[in-house]
Amino acid sequence: QVQLVESGGGLVQAGGSLRLSCAASGRTFSGYYVGWFRQAPGKERQLVARISWNGGATYFADSVKGRFTISRDNAKNTVYLQMSSLRPQDTAVYYCAASTDNRAAMTWEYDYWGQGTQVTVSS
Numbered sequence: 001q002v003q004l005v006e007s008g009g010g011l012v013q014a015g016g017s018l019r020l021s022c023a024a025s026g027r028t029f030s031g032y033y034v035g036w037f038r039q040a041p042g043k044e045r046q047l048v049a050r051i052s053w054n055g056g057a058t059y060f061a062d063s064v065k066g067r068f069t070i071s072r073d074n075a076k077n078t079v080y081l082q083m084s085s086l087r088p089q090d091t092a093v094y095y096c097a098a099s100t101d102n103r104a105a106m107t108w109e110y111d112y113w114g115q116g117t118q119v120t121v122s123s
Helices: none
Strands: 002-007 010-013 018-026 033-039 046-051 058-060 068-073 078-083 092-099 117-122
Touching: 002 092, 018 033, 018 092, 018 117, 033 068, 033 078, 046 068, 046 078, 058 068, 078 092
Parallel strands: 010 117
Antiparallel strands: 002 018, 018 078, 033 046, 033 092, 046 058, 068 078, 092 117
């Protein structure tokens, strides 16, 4: 089992920045690919970024490309999502999730989930 806990969400003005953290405990975390998803009210949960087990490969959804970065520190069992130039449409609950699939993009491909952290971007 892997337990994931997100933190760092909050209220920010448009154009601002936030850094989300995903702290893992339990089984060895370094072997997992980690994705950050978000879910806005009334919408499906969607992948916004993903990082490989060693940090060497990343993926970003078109909607966040150039504004978000993802990184991980396996020594600290933590994955980060740095969000910049935030827009009101980035408002959502953000979840981190872990998978053994290096191309996991859908929610059902992820084995472990955090409880989510709210990000609200005001205009």
